[in-house]
Amino acid sequence: xxxxxxxxxxxxxxxxxxxxxxxxxxxxxxxxxxxxxxxxxxxxxxxxxxxxxxxxxxxxxxxxxx
Numbered sequence: 001x002x003x004x005x006x007x008x009x010x011x012x013x014x015x016x017x018x019x020x021x022x023x024x025x026x027x028x029x030x031x032x033x034x035x036x037x038x039x040x041x042x043x044x045x046x047x048x049x050x051x052x053x054x055x056x057x058x059x060x061x062x063x064x065x066x
Contacts, residue, residue: 001049001051001052002049002051002052003052003055004052004055004056004059006059023035
């Protein structure tokens with residue numbers, strides 16, 4: 001079983017962020033939420049390990065909380 005990698009693992013962070021923002025241009029809130037959901041499902045399928053996905057959900061749930 002793999003562990004969730006939380007170490008920096010991307011290059012071009014700003015470009016990737018801009019792409020994520022642009023993919024929502026012109027979408028309604030409902031369409032945007034649907035797009036996020038589909039992206040999450042595609043990436044979860046790519047990961048393919050339920051425990052890694054569960055670790056990611058737990059981390060994401062705590063991010064941004066004070």
